[in-house]
Amino acid sequence: MAKTALVINSGSSSIKYQLVDLDSQEGIVSGLVEKIGEAGDGHYVYKYNGEKHELEEPIPDHETGLKRVLGFFKEFGPDLKNAGIVAVGHRVVQGGSVFPKPAFVNAKTIQQVKDLAVLAPLHNGPEAIGAEVMLKLLPDVPQAFVFDSSYFFQLPEEASTYALNKQVAEEYHIRRYGAHGTSHEYVGGLVPALIGKPAEGLKQIVLHVGNGASASAQISGKPIDTSMGLTPLEGLVMGGRTGDIDPAAVFHLIRNAHMDVDQLDELFNKKSGLAGLCGHSDMREVHALVAEGDKDAKLALDVYVHRIIKYIGDFTAQMGGVDAITFTAGVGENDDIVRKMVCDRLAPFGVKIDEEKNATRSKDPRIISTPDSSVFICVIPTNEELAIAQKVTALAEAGVDSYGNKVGE
Numbered sequence: 001m002a003k004t005a006l007v008i009n010s011g012s013s014s015i016k017y018q019l020v021d022l023d024s025q026e027g028i029v030s031g032l033v034e035k036i037g038e039a040g041d042g043h044y045v046y047k048y049n050g051e052k053h054e055l056e057e058p059i060p061d062h063e064t065g066l067k068r069v070l071g072f073f074k075e076f077g078p079d080l081k082n083a084g085i086v087a088v089g090h091r092v093v094q095g096g097s098v099f100p101k102p103a104f105v106n107a108k109t110i111q112q113v114k115d116l117a118v119l120a121p122l123h124n125g126p127e128a129i130g131a132e133v134m135l136k137l138l139p140d141v142p143q144a145f146v147f148d149s150s151y152f153f154q155l156p157e158e159a160s161t162y163a164l165n166k167q168v169a170e171e172y173h174i175r176r177y178g179a180h181g182t183s184h185e186y187v188g189g190l191v192p193a194l195i196g197k198p199a200e201g202l203k204q205i206v207l208h209v210g211n212g213a214s215a216s217a218q219i220s221g222k223p224i225d226t227s228m229g230l231t232p233l234e235g236l237v238m239g240g241r242t243g244d245i246d247p248a249a250v251f252h253l254i255r256n257a258h259m260d261v262d263q264l265d266e267l268f269n270k271k272s273g274l275a276g277l278c279g280h281s282d283m284r285e286v287h288a289l290v291a292e293g294d295k296d297a298k299l300a301l302d303v304y305v306h307r308i309i310k311y312i313g314d315f316t317a318q319m320g321g322v323d324a325i326t327f328t329a330g331v332g333e334n335d336d337i338v339r340k341m342v343c344d345r346l347a348p349f350g351v352k353i354d355e356e357k358n359a360t361r362s363k364d365p366r367i368i369s370t371p372d373s374s375v376f377i378c379v380i381p382t383n384e385e386l387a388i389a390q391k392v393t394a395l396a397e398a399g400v401d402s403y404g405n406k407v408g409e
């Protein structure tokens, strides 16, 4: 049996998982749990040995989804106890200032991940529970957390600091941590080879737009800025999240709508964004409504694109130019309409896309701009699972993490 790593990637509304063959870097098993916590049926996909198994049923929470996936491993194989697993990786969105690097999973780090859930309310809780479930199932295999925020730990201070009262910010650890960092680093890392330019000096923007969405600015592979902040609420418009909004809206709603903190949290994190503007968080459904002439859906789409343009302008100015803009994640990889809307708005700056290339579906990294475009426009499927598999395998081999935790402790 080949050496493998099992990776669990819990998103706000989904779990992606892969059993990665460490030699070929391919997913031997791969799959998806979608629409977790939504009214109606959720959706499972389990791919192994050239076969695809699917199931539709309500999925109330991430734990239910993960346990069902473990049931698929039992039913369809391979047996996880004999699958050559040398490491298990768990994606965690928020590592705060506590985790600038990956960490082994143990009782202490699980508790630390749970404590950080205040800074990623939709993510850290389910991610910690996922680690508990897997630790029980595979107690003898090294397991590690890989944090979305780690890549952005190197942000310049001017980008990570809010202009909030210094004492309050320090006491309550309020700064910009960013998220989706594993994806931004991975995707940004593939761009130089794709466009045939050296990584050194390359100025690029990565747009990770899925259900959660964020943008990063990178020079020579190092992050200069990102759109997510203290939590994954800041920045771009998302499936259910507002993205940027004047924080005074909170004072206004407390004073005038008498909302409490939990109601506000739910309003901003789940009932806003595309869902709040037109009733649907999934971009495919937004497009279907736009095609029927729905005005709310059209406005939702326009607000979504407007915000992306705002960040492209911001980041380009900060970097003093941009060489490449790359689309990734659920919307970025699949949605030629959003890509075209964004690129058309950049036409005055010499950005040109090849419409046929843009409309072509592919799982391969590709350039969709024309040769005479002023900026390379790329589409690169993210693979957070592969990036996490590589990081946890390296950690398992090293035997000790950056915090002195040893494998097996």
Ligand SMILES: Nc1ncnc2c1ncn2[C@@H]1O[C@H](COP(=O)(O)OP(=O)(O)O)[C@@H](O)[C@H]1O
Pocket (backbone or CB within 6 Å): 011, 012, 013, 014, 209, 210, 211, 212, 239, 281, 282, 283, 284, 329, 330, 331, 334, 335
């Ligand atoms: N073919 C498609 N066209 C447009 N949008 C799509 C398509 N496929 C997926 N999406 C969008 O991608 C989102 C999921 O993105 P993903 O990156 O998997 O999300 P997350 O990791 O945040 O759960 C869906 O909610 C939907 O909006």
Ligand SMILES: CC(=O)OP(=O)(O)O
Pocket (backbone or CB within 6 Å): 010, 011, 012, 013, 093, 123, 148, 179, 180, 210, 211, 212, 213, 232
């Ligand atoms: C940070 C975040 O929003 O993650 P996801 O897109 O996977 O929900």
Ligand SMILES: [Mg+2]
Pocket (backbone or CB within 6 Å): 011, 012, 210, 212
């Ligand atoms: Mg995601």
